[in-house]
Amino acid sequence: MAVSNQSDLAETSRLEAFSDGVFAIAITLLVLELHAPVLSEGRRLWPALLHEWPQFAAYLASFAVLGIMWVNHHSMFRQIERTDRGLMFLNLFLLLWVTLLPFPTSMFAEHLKDESINAHVAAAVYSTNLTLAAIAFSLIWWYVLRNHLVEHQLTKAQLRKSVLRYSLGTLFYAAMIGISFLSAKVTLLIAFLLAMYYAFEQLRTRD
Amino acid sequence: MAVSNQSDLAETSRLEAFSDGVFAIAITLLVLELHAPVLSEGRRLWPALLHEWPQFAAYLASFAVLGIMWVNHHSMFRQIERTDRGLMFLNLFLLLWVTLLPFPTSMFAEHLKDESINAHVAAAVYSTNLTLAAIAFSLIWWYVLRNHLVEHQLTKAQLRKSVLRYSLGTLFYAAMIGISFLSAKVTLLIAFLLAMYYAFEQLRTRD
Amino acid sequence: MAVSNQSDLAETSRLEAFSDGVFAIAITLLVLELHAPVLSEGRRLWPALLHEWPQFAAYLASFAVLGIMWVNHHSMFRQIERTDRGLMFLNLFLLLWVTLLPFPTSMFAEHLKDESINAHVAAAVYSTNLTLAAIAFSLIWWYVLRNHLVEHQLTKAQLRKSVLRYSLGTLFYAAMIGISFLSAKVTLLIAFLLAMYYAFEQLRTRD
């Protein structure tokens, strides 16, 4: 029961392969939301491209978010030894928010420069998507700990630290929903900086 | 003949990898059918988004359907020890309905609020797609049983139960075609609830 | 040199995984070329859908073609023991025509019912795409035989038969280019029937 056998390992690997596929597709589909500027006669391409900076900024932020999520998923599942149906469905709950992200990304880019409330709403929808993904990560981690699906070598301190880490991530993203109503542009910047922070924090503490 | 050898196992794993790829892509492509509301000057984003609830409801239902289908495919192929060309083509027949699903999903969302017969037709097309996928699952299971491609440890009772299970699923989805002509919205709700039912039923009986 | 070692096998498996990915994506992207009919006020959905039968027929034909190509690729690479850069590039040449197929499929569907020369041109472009894919398969097989990358257990008769088989396939598809100028609809039917023929021929002779 405690020792993972061959078929359990196989199942974990198919779950990871499916998740990798979804992450890889979602991160690549982001490009479909980028549109070359439609130029009227005699207009120049370069200033038109610069004018469309919000779509590139949103692309970059979502690429960074999905990239770090994939690395995070990867790290998490390296510590998970066995899987069951419950984990499979919680993982689908996470993938729901991963696959959805291109939609709020595109909507965010479209309204980022709006002077109206629409910029704030688009930012809040984007932030809510990220928050729900962070909640999904927390639920998965809580579930695997509760059901003893992880490696036994983790110490109490490591466990506490890992739970704290996921809870804090969820809080950060939830705070972004509030910030959305202050400034859409700052919200996008924070999304990008949070991804960068997690990247460097992982580089420093885990290897 | 009874014992699966290395090359048979390899073939099963490539079949599963290909199927995983198709499931992962189909479930991720659903997002491309979501469109941010096109706002005229001075219109507000939030009510426009709420007004587009059918596309989010259809997205959620199809995500749940494809997710549970993937879990189901996964469970089924864990019990299949060997594969042959016949199984490969039946699997393609299933994948045909998996890859097609984004099309009726988008059409269903577009017509869900129509007062005319069109809402019922769109619901019926969607239900027919799900029914054909359920038939494909039944055919695969019937084929692997008949050709002794499954594990030998299954008892008679387990076999009977598994056949009954797939047949009932097909009946449920076929009934949805009829319900489509009563109410499109109820049809979509049932599609979602059936997926949830299968999720929890699997959680309970299989682990 | 003759015996495949671990790193050669690993390379073959990554080549197959990449090809599987491309096949899975191309077969799933076909659905993006399907468009729900745009209805004017009071028009009914069902007859409008039936009127759009060419796009469903073209979808089905291309799904069958890509499906059988994947099975064929699968069978071929099970017989290939080792790979080298030449094989990798010939495989990319094949994948070029695999990834391109959604484009002529969509164009074929759009012009299938045209009374003008355009229907024949669209059919010929589609047939040319299939012919180039068949040529790519023949080149790969010729290359692996010439460079001794296949299993040693194949007899002379089996080799001759396999070469004949790929050459005939290429001839059949090339003949479709000519038939395109007689009837676009017959061309599409032949594409579908050829895929079915290969499916059943493989079922019969290989297992």
Next chain:
Amino acid sequence: MAVSNQSDLAETSRLEAFSDGVFAIAITLLVLELHAPVLSEGRRLWPALLHEWPQFAAYLASFAVLGIMWVNHHSMFRQIERTDRGLMFLNLFLLLWVTLLPFPTSMFAEHLKDESINAHVAAAVYSTNLTLAAIAFSLIWWYVLRNHLVEHQLTKAQLRKSVLRYSLGTLFYAAMIGISFLSAKVTLLIAFLLAMYYAFEQLRTRD
């Protein structure tokens, strides 16, 4: 430390699988940027298709570029024995430019025949994307050498040659940015020829 263990190998293989997925999707998404000509009544398809040659030329060039990049990535990671977070993020930096490529490809095709500065700008944006990908490859190689993540069998001469090779590639692509302002069409041709050169150079020197 020097000997790669099971979990390191597993991690490398998941990194490669994720990258393969991204490459496979990016190369297949290129087709979505191809559009059948929209014909007014009585217009003929064939000349309209020929008139759209830039989109096919750009498709072919980007397919060749991504194809050779994938082969290159493949060769590089066969020499990498272990991975760490740093490598994972540098790899994401490379994949950023891989997934972005369909966007400048489509913009390049659209403006290739423009008489204005726009053709040059589109060519320069395309070349910049390729240059950034080449820089990413160089960074990865520099990083794995510095951190001793590669096989030990490489001689000093081989190492020097490999560093030179990546640096030269970066220089070639950077030079394309300059050439963009002389001729957009020549730039596209060079992108294709560089991919072909790398293909044949690898065929000759590596097997």
